Amino acid sequence: MGFKIQEAMTPTGAKIKVVGVGGAGGNMVNHMINFGINGVEMVVANTDTKALHSNQATTKIQIGEKTTRGLGAGMVPDVGKQSAVESFDELKSSLMDSDIVFIAAGLGGGTGTGAAPIVAQAAKEVGALTVSVVTKPFKFEGKKRAYLADIGLEELKKESDSIIVIYNEKLLSIVEKNLGLKDSFRLVDDILARAVAGMCTVILQGGNNDISVDFADVRTVMSHRGLALMGVGESSGNNAAYEASKSAIESPLLDNLSINGALGVLVHFQIHPSYPLHEISEAMSMIEESADPNANVIFGTTTDENLDEHKVKVTIVATGFEKELSKKEHEISSSNLKLV
Template sequence: MKELLTSRPGLLITVIGVGGCGCNTINMLHENNLSSMVNLIAVNTDLAVLNHSTVESKILIGQNLTNGYGAGADPAIGLKAAEESEEVLKAAIEDSDIVIITAGFGGGTGTGASPFIAKLARDLDINCLAVVTLPFGSESKMRMDYATAGIELIKEPAQAYITLSNDLLLKGLGENIGLFSAFKQSNDVLNNLLTALVQMLTQTGHMNVDINDFARILSFEGESVLGVGKAETEEDAFAALEQALNNPLVSAENIDSAQGIIIHICCKKDDIKLSTYDGLVNNVRKKLKHDSALIVAGVSLDPELTTELTILIIASGISTKALPNQKSPTALNELGESYVGDDLSFISDHEHLEFLTNSPSFTDIPAIVRKLQRLNQSI
């Protein structure tokens, strides 16, 4: 079990979005007014993406290495960029009590830099949680392999990690959904999850879930999943619980095997019935097969809530089948691909990079190539 850290009054939470997907998420949280509760930071190797970001704190990493043109879908570059900017990254997080890293894994910056940032947080004794998306299977096997390798690297320094599978989202939404609509849906889920998480950690509740409860639940070995449900009225609370437990983006098939679970209910008014509260907690308890599973329940009040109730579920210690298409790092090495050991290093694979630059898939085209293509078109 990982060590618990002591919480302080006036908790400072930093949510750091790394790479394109991470910066999109940070922008959404900013639009959701989360800046008043937490420190939001956008980190990227791609200057154009940072220039579009609406948040105040932006960090361009690896400026000497990439000239602000992105990591070229290569996690080795993402890692080197983060190493180059170690001091500024450290300064950005050092006063935080909790660092939440969010990124889309499978590209260069998010996959390469996030494990390094998690390691910086660990070295500074800061609780660190990573919430990362896995690429669509159709985006290329290499992206999934990079993502899997990135997860192996971030597992150790982070207190906990939560993976949101874009493929699972697709299953829930149907095959015919457009790519951008699917990303938007995925971003909405990310946004809801992170908002509810921050609300839980920052608001003093009638029954508080504090950072130690949080760290304790997330310290169980195994996969962690997180889901949010919203209810317009108290009568809809049980449907909201099901919504939280059946979130399409988290692989919650085996939630019954969880060893620890947080159920946090955030209410707009302070008149939630005891029977509703009891019923919700009992329904969660009934889903768990381990009698000894630890359940932490919390209730807090937020008059600003847009719905009557929000229910956040965090389950951990889930014994699960591997992540979708997950391969061990050894398998990746046998394939001669991009991952090495546990010392936070990716081997830059320039043949793959060359292949990518000729690839017709837009999401695989590095920022620098997109920029050159745009320049050529405008000549």
């Protein structure tokens, strides 16, 4: 089951598609749609027909109709994988002619964990730059879910050009302690959406006050195979761009890793049209000094007239952390319950 609209193309000529896989991925797509980003085609793929019907995406694909009969994967990744394999041709067809495909999923459940690597495989087969953006579970969700997430991440690595990992547990250190369960998961969806939205808006050519980059530059940064991390920051007042950038590169979401270990860095500034360019320049100088001298560093800006003229929001994506993260992932995996 699926339907499509005309493929979205950016003014730079790059065709961008975002695929939300499973429940968390679908929620992220809804958040991105609410952001109002143009020039990006939104796709959702799920085994759960109820979740599909309530999603706002323009392209909806029920995967595994025979495998699950529309009832979901029941936290069994093998069912999610089998469902995606069953619907592989439809998935691949929906991604044809894409230049870049972002795959969003929450790891640890059934559909996102099992199906996302198959969706990534389809994206690679059509020749698209394939960037996966995934979350790993909160600690309170249990060791089994953490274990399944680790296995799913290893499978996704094999099929993705780059993987941005957001550790839900790290979010707890940047939010109010009395934040409720529902709001905590909503925050996860929002951060996931912000990661993808930031990368999309860097590629998208904006108005007269925006600074965009070539898709070829983005491909260079995001083609550093392996794991990537994202940092976010915002600030108001004097030197807001500098302070927001400093917060982003020191963000808990970067998992205590310096961007000096990254091979590529993509920076997105969201600013008011009247925000002084020299402050952006000073912020970028600081970021470049923090990064490896040989790293590819690119940036873009998006102007928002509704934003306070003294406020700046920054998203930083750092890629090519393979050595540092492989060691850290091994340490994390070793602490999880081994299931048989």
